Amino acid sequence: MTRSERLAEQLDWYWHKNLRPRLDGLTDEEYFWEPVRDCWSIRPRDTSAGAKPSGPGEWTMDSESPAPVPAPVTTIAWRLAHITVSCLGYRVGWYFGGQDVDARTFTYAGTADEALKQLDEMYGSWNAGVRALSDAALDAPPTAGPERFPMENRILHVNRELIHHGAEISLLRDLYLRKN
Template sequence: MSDAEYFWEPVPDVWTLRPRAEARPFPTPEGDRMAGAGALVIDFAHPPPEPEPVTTIAWRLGHIVVGVLLARVAGHFGGRPVDYFTHTYAETADSALAQLDDAYAQWLAGIRALDAKALAAPCGPAEGPWAERSMATLVLHINRELIHHLAEIALLRDLHLRTT
């Protein structure tokens, strides 16, 4: 994947990763903030606007790495704490794919270490609304999230190929 494809904006007003100087802060209880620890920040709002914006491949990979995988690795398998505000987002497609590979490897290692009893146990407070559900249910949910977002990336790649 090229960097041009990684940052391609298929429509106006997309959510993406932006250089900090070009970012749009959003309100939080602590005041206006930007999400990201490095040179790039991720567009974000809570709650999201209606309808939710179209997102770039860069945004989607950032979301998968941080919100889908690494937050769960931290919450369940002793990974370093991370969230949208503290993560350093990838500045290139190659580094984003490396972050994805690393995050997925950590998630998979954690899941492989679980026995049947651990898979049947409730997720616990790290998962908020999922707290009472089993870890196996969370694993299935994460698989659906990965399939969902990676399929969206595949579609964006198909569209990019045909529009450039």
């Protein structure tokens, strides 16, 4: 197994054994569920809870710049969009020649099914791109994007981000199932 295949396998194992199965059956009610007041989410245009919502379509992502301290609790919808756009989408475009993804121009999903399709597509592009990297490419900084660390470092960062946010989404699903 090559280094790039080992890096891809680390996340792919988590994806297939933990995260993606936990997303099966996600309903729109869960997708938008707000466990506390003042959550950030994906919302119909002109109903944002953030001062600077992102997205050109009928659905926007709550956001502000700079982000408030403490940061708002976010819904499954917001977290899935964050993984799809910020964790994977930007980097698929920068590093692997995929579609240029930007939080301000991304068309956010108004249903759980649509969000999962977006996530699956972006994850597939990320995983294929990582697997295709040579050892020399892993040692060098990416040729595009703002990051100047070795590509291997960027891949490990994305792996950590997906594992971290995937665990948050899984916890929200557990809480949703047990809400009063």
